[in-house]
Amino acid sequence: MRSTTVTVATPATSANAYDFIVVANRLPVDRKIGADGEPVWQRSPGGLVTALAPVMENNDGAWVGWHGAPDETVEPFDQGNMHLVPVPLSAEDVEMYYEGFSNATLWPLYHDVIVPPEYHRTWWDRYERVNRRFAEAVSEIAAPNAVVWVQDYQLQLVPAMLRSARPDVKIGFFNHIPFPPYEIFAQLPWRARILDGLLGADLVGFQRQSDANNFLRSIRRLRGHIVRGSAVHVHDDAGTPTHISRAEAHPISIDTQRIIDLAKSPEVQERAKQIRSELGNPDTVLLGVDRLDYTKGIAHRIKAFGELLDDGRLSVGQACLVQVASPSRERVGSYLNLREEVEGLVGRINGEHDTLSHTAIRYLHHSYPVEEMVAMYMVADVILVTALRDGMNLVAKEYVASQDDQVGVLVLSEFTGAADQLRHAIQVNPHDIDGLKDAIVQAVEMPEAEAKRRMRIMRRHILSQDVTRWSETFLRSLSNEEIEVGAEK
Ligand SMILES: O=P(O)(O)OC[C@H]1O[C@H](O[C@H]2O[C@H](CO)[C@@H](O)[C@H](O)[C@H]2O)[C@H](O)[C@@H](O)[C@@H]1O
Ligand SMILES: O=c1ccn([C@@H]2O[C@H](COP(=O)(O)OP(=O)(O)O)[C@@H](O)[C@H]2O)c(=O)[nH]1
Numbered sequence: 001m002r003s004t005t006v007t008v009a010t011p012a013t014s015a016n017a018y019d020f021i022v023v024a025n026r027l028p029v030d031r032k033i034g035a036d037g038e039p040v041w042q043r044s045p046g047g048l049v050t051a052l053a054p055v056m057e058n059n060d061g062a063w064v065g066w067h068g069a070p071d072e073t074v075e076p077f078d079q080g081n082m083h084l085v086p087v088p089l090s091a092e093d094v095e096m097y098y099e100g101f102s103n104a105t106l107w108p109l110y111h112d113v114i115v116p117p118e119y120h121r122t123w124w125d126r127y128e129r130v131n132r133r134f135a136e137a138v139s140e141i142a143a144p145n146a147v148v149w150v151q152d153y154q155l156q157l158v159p160a161m162l163r164s165a166r167p168d169v170k171i172g173f174f175n176h177i178p179f180p181p182y183e184i185f186a187q188l189p190w191r192a193r194i195l196d197g198l199l200g201a202d203l204v205g206f207q208r209q210s211d212a213n214n215f216l217r218s219i220r221r222l223r224g225h226i227v228r229g230s231a232v233h234v235h236d237d238a239g240t241p242t243h244i245s246r247a248e249a250h251p252i253s254i255d256t257q258r259i260i261d262l263a264k265s266p267e268v269q270e271r272a273k274q275i276r277s278e279l280g281n282p283d284t285v286l287l288g289v290d291r292l293d294y295t296k297g298i299a300h301r302i303k304a305f306g307e308l309l310d311d312g313r314l315s316v317g318q319a320c321l322v323q324v325a326s327p328s329r330e331r332v333g334s335y336l337n338l339r340e341e342v343e344g345l346v347g348r349i350n351g352e353h354d355t356l357s358h359t360a361i362r363y364l365h366h367s368y369p370v371e372e373m374v375a376m377y378m379v380a381d382v383i384l385v386t387a388l389r390d391g392m393n394l395v396a397k398e399y400v401a402s403q404d405d406q407v408g409v410l411v412l413s414e415f416t417g418a419a420d421q422l423r424h425a426i427q428v429n430p431h432d433i434d435g436l437k438d439a440i441v442q443a444v445e446m447p448e449a450e451a452k453r454r455m456r457i458m459r460r461h462i463l464s465q466d467v468t469r470w471s472e473t474f475l476r477s478l479s480n481e482e483i484e485v486g487a488e489k
Pocket of ligand 2: 393
């Protein structure tokens with residue numbers, strides 16, 4: 001096995017140094033090899049990084065996570081205001097803990113078994129070992145009585161491991177993806193171990209109240225602890241009470257002001273005009289932005305759009321769908337299959353409907369920087385967020401934030417966390433293709449006054465409930481301060 005050591009900057013970490021630590025599977029930057037063969041740092045994919053990066057930039061703390069490259073040990077380094085502490089993963093760890101147990105067992109299980117989860121004991125063993133490594137890395141650098149905030153399904157065993165190594169620290173956990181109903185969770189051969197891992201946290205946060213309820217119901221069914229409201233009275237095997245762990249909903253959000261500032265910047269506005277003109281100035285631009293993931297309902301959306309072209313309810317030149325499908329988990333089988341399915345569908349629809357001057361679907365298998373994302377949001381008259389299941393979906397919130405002078409329309413799946421907050425979107429069941437087609441036509445034809453009214457209400461929400469508010473509310477609850485949940489800032 002090849003292993004390289006790369007020192008990026010002066011080591012910034014020492015033992016027992018940090019009062020505040022975030023630990024996530026990923027660091028905010030990924031180490032990749034550039035076209036010239038030299039290593040480069042790129043922003044990591046996904047909404048977890050989008051949400052946590054601004055929180056960490058404004059807090060003096062450390063971020064512990066994997067740097068995205070297998071078989072490499074990287075020394076701790078600083079990036080902007082952030083102190084990053086890489087946890088190395090071998091190629092085998094990546095295969096069994098990340099691609100395997102995290103993304104081929106837990107991810108599909110927690111997302112309504114859209115594809116069948118795979119259960120392998122060797123993957124579980126590796127998940128446990130890697131979780132222990134993360135817990136040890138945190139334990140070494142946490143100051144006495146530090147606050148440690150563990151993120152997401154890849155690290156569900158870390159809270160209990162950390163509690164036993166460092167009973168002095170305050171432990172929060174936030175689950176970015178849904179927590180499944182008991183009837184689905186019960187499939188997991190290691191279900192009790194996962195619950196015990198999570199119960200190591202003083203506060204377990206979820207995107208939706210229904211996720212918290214699902215979690216509490218599994219605790220009642222499988223662990224026998226007393227549950228009173230959101231509080232779980234945890235006891236040890238001998239029945240001696242040990243601590244209280246609470247489960248609460250804390251819906252995540254975005255750095256709203258940053259998106260608004262970008263939408264106002266002359267460069268982004270100019271770029272938006274350029275994109276529209278490059279698309280041939282269609283009357284209506286529809287947009288989809290997702291990691292290429294089977295949870296996102298990309299094929300459902302493309303199918304609905306294709307049928308609208310077949311039916312003559314939309315036409316090429318009048319309407320164009322731009323679909324950003326950023327690369328994700330490319331070595332996991334179900335992701336490979338999805339890519340084939342989506343690209344086959346796009347090819348067929350474009351083949352049937354494109355003209356020499358206009359395309360039906362502009363499909364982009366790329367990852368773009370935030371400036372380009374905001375320019376695309378500004379171009380889009382309609383955005384289609386049709387996830388079959390999604391913890392939150394920050395794209396929906398970013399779109400709303402970017403509509404400063406625009407009057408875009410958000411079509412939003414009811415199976416996203418965002419649907420709880422963005423109630424004035426056109427909400428859809430993406431499995432209902434006829435309903436989805438009608439919703440798309442309703443969005444395209446929506447009178448401006450109606451679109452403005454809906455957008456104004458959604459923007460009010462996004463402005464007051466931003467990501468800073470999310471982290472403050474969670475961390476205040478973790479430290480047991482009195483808070484008024486849901487109060488405006
Ligand atoms: O790290 P990857 O395997 O490349 O995946 C990217 C991230 O995807 C998931 O994001 C989730 O978090 C978002 C913010 O809370 C939320 O809006 C979205 O609904 C979730 O799917 C995953 O949970 C992260 O751990 C990954 O880093
Ligand atoms: O090319 C892209 C595609 C997506 N994103 C960002 O990736 C995040 C996706 O988060 P979301 O919660 O919607 O879904 P996730 O990928 O985390 O499941 C959002 O901040 C997008 O702006 C990006 O920066 N470039």
